[in-house]
Amino acid sequence: MPSTSINLPEGLKKQLEERLERGDYQNTSEFIREAIREKLKRETQLHPKEIQRIMNVRERERKGEQKWIPFEQVKEELGIE
Known part of the structure; x- marks a missing residue:
């Protein structure tokens, strides 16, 4: 799977790390993929x-x-x- 690097402000990075520590996601990639899927889903739904x-x-x-x-x-x- 191709990789992409992103820059995160410190505040977002800390929130992501907290979710990883809680076990909400296995890794950063899983979180980012889910966030992208949810964003695309919301944008393609009709009001x-x-x-x-x-x-x-x-x-x-x-x-x-x-x-x-x-x-x-x-x-x-x-x-x-």
Whole structure:
């Protein structure tokens, strides 16, 4: 497995060492991997308001009330290339 080195402020390093001493994690790598997984998981989850918005759009689509705009048209209207 490739390795990556990081610099930690003293306060974070001390907190990490405390968790290792308590036995929460076997080693620093295990802690860092879990922290990264949790961060990625949180960032890819939808906020409940976004889920509701999507559900509302789907309901309007089902009723024939939703008009879809092709992605290319949206980009053009927003001036995005």
